[in-house]
Amino acid sequence: MMSDQHTTLGILGGGQLGRMFATAARTMGYDVVVLDPDPNAPAAHFATRHLCAPYDDAMALDILARTCAAVTTEFENAPSSSLDALARHCPVRPAASAVAIAQDRILEKSFFRDNGIPVGPFVVARTPEAFHRAIADIKYPAIIKAARFGYDGKGQVRVQSADEALQALADQPSLLPVVIETLIPLRLEISVLLARGANGQIMFWPVAENRHQNGILEITIAPARIRVELAARACKIASDIADRLDYVGILAVEFFVTGFDTLLVNEMAPRPHNSGHYTLDACVTSQFEQQVRTLCGLPLGNPELLRPAAMVNLLGDLWANGTPPWEVIFQEPNAKLHLYGKQAPRPGRKMGHFTVLGNSASEALKKAMRLRTALGMTD
Ligand code: ATP
Ligand code: MG
Numbered sequence: 001m002m003s004d005q006h007t008t009l010g011i012l013g014g015g016q017l018g019r020m021f022a023t024a025a026r027t028m029g030y031d032v033v034v035l036d037p038d039p040n041a042p043a044a045h046f047a048t049r050h051l052c053a054p055y056d057d058a059m060a061l062d063i064l065a066r067t068c069a070a071v072t073t074e075f076e077n078a079p080s081s082s083l084d085a086l087a088r089h090c091p092v093r094p095a096a097s098a099v100a101i102a103q104d105r106i107l108e109k110s111f112f113r114d115n116g117i118p119v120g121p122f123v124v125a126r127t128p129e130a131f132h133r134a135i136a137d138i139k140y141p142a143i144i145k146a147a148r149f150g151y152d153g154k155g156q157v158r159v160q161s162a163d164e165a166l167q168a169l170a171d172q173p174s175l176l177p178v179v180i181e182t183l184i185p186l187r188l189e190i191s192v193l194l195a196r197g198a199n200g201q202i203m204f205w206p207v208a209e210n211r212h213q214n215g216i217l218e219i220t221i222a223p224a225r226i227r228v229e230l231a232a233r234a235c236k237i238a239s240d241i242a243d244r245l246d247y248v249g250i251l252a253v254e255f256f257v258t259g260f261d262t263l264l265v266n267e268m269a270p271r272p273h274n275s276g277h278y279t280l281d282a283c284v285t286s287q288f289e290q291q292v293r294t295l296c297g298l299p300l301g302n303p304e305l306l307r308p309a310a311m312v313n314l315l316g317d318l319w320a321n322g323t324p325p326w327e328v329i330f331q332e333p334n335a336k337l338h339l340y341g342k343q344a345p346r347p348g349r350k351m352g353h354f355t356v357l358g359n360s361a362s363e364a365l366k367k368a369m370r371l372r373t374a375l376g377m378t379d
Helices: 015-028 058-066 080-087 096-102 107-116 128-136 161-170 226-245 287-296 363-375
Strands: 007-014 033-036 050-051 070-073 123-127 142-146 156-159 178-182 188-195 202-204 208-213 216-222 251-257 263-270 310-317 335-339 350-357
Touching: 007 015, 007 080, 015 033, 015 287, 033 058, 050 058, 050 096, 058 080, 070 080, 070 287, 080 096, 096 263, 107 123, 107 178, 107 263, 123 128, 128 142, 128 161, 142 161, 142 310, 156 161, 188 226, 188 287, 208 335, 226 251, 226 263, 251 287, 310 363, 335 363, 350 363
Parallel strands: 007 033, 007 070, 033 050
Antiparallel strands: 123 178, 142 156, 142 178, 188 202, 188 208, 188 251, 208 216, 216 310, 251 263, 310 350, 335 350
């Protein structure tokens, strides 16, 4: 579906991912309608129209159904009932069935295990009784993760023992239902970002290397500094997941790498991913342009990396003393600043990112670390 003067694309969710999708779509000639209940949704300024309403609002869904040629989502918590309702009128990519699995850690982990996808040890508990049984069955230290609505490490508690796990549930009974995972000794975290078209064709961006702090992505380095064989293994696992789901759109798969180069899948995201933001500045086709292409059934663009890159997230903490000294970034000619237009810089909130290009991944990382320090960010 090529763009003409009247082709409109819809997106559920108007955060930074929706904003970057809208920018790509409008650049390519489409109109964009964003559904998001937040009047200050970052995507609103870049959209042709902002429907400020809940994600299950019947009137808003009706407008999307009547005006959009196709609809996508920027976050996994979009109600699958809304996606299903829209799918009766126009293509919805990815499908509600795939989003439903990714939005529930219990369904997601079970889907991986049932399909031979490698995952670390975990147990599931939906009730307090099941929780008591589960905490006796898992090795410690462990992480308790709420099955739904977690992101950036929210809804997660790390515990050293069964006693601490009991205490965590007593403190926060609303955590249930949960997945409890043994803490994996990580050598590295990597992510595979792929696009899968409606015809089943898959294209990969280079595997990215990720560093987290307090459960939040801090830095992404591309390409990951790993052996070609390990990267190929990760890509194969990610494409198996996409094929099993008959997935159409952008899919990110997060991996843990252990000391023996064993790969364990952590989770997947049925959308563009924070670890793929470097593609905006470092690749022929960004993850957001590719999202538009998969949504519209256009041929996939070339995901090739033009220059190695490092991407650094800018969290609200950085605003503690007012606007950060952006001149630091503008003075580096190979750096690109991206701000998401969010009004309230709360600690831990993703406010923007910057990407630095280099001759190698290590050189890009070195420049990125220098800029972080100059901005006043500590390790
Ligand atoms: P995000 O939205 O940023 O992806 P999330 O809230 O979905 O985060 P996870 O991806 O489950 O959370 O976990 C965030 C980070 O916490 C992981 O990238 C990893 O660094 C650490 N972590 C989570 N689970 C484990 C585990 N079982 N073993 C070791 N580290 C873990
Ligand atoms: Mg994660």
